[in-house]
Amino acid sequence: MMDKPDLMEKVLDRYGIRFKPNHAGWQGIQCPDEAAHAHGDKNPSCRLNITLGLVRCMGCDLVGDGYNVMMTIENIDFLAAKEQLGKVRVEEESDWII
């Protein structure tokens, strides 16, 4: 399974959210869940900690890791998010599991 920082980077890239990849601690980013904000969150109200792979939005109820972001935005459950995000890695792992 991907670790949380990798996962978060992948999710943010997917939604075109810009962030500083080498920033330790919390940084402000545009909320990935644009729909939850008026004007698409032009004034970034989401906090990202890329070393932990976690976000917490001050303007909506988005909180958690990359899976949580994906689940919130796409309105899907954990397994569906995992499938969409982890395809490559899951296939690699299955060689070992079988």
Ligand SMILES: [Zn+2]
């Ligand atoms: Zn938000």
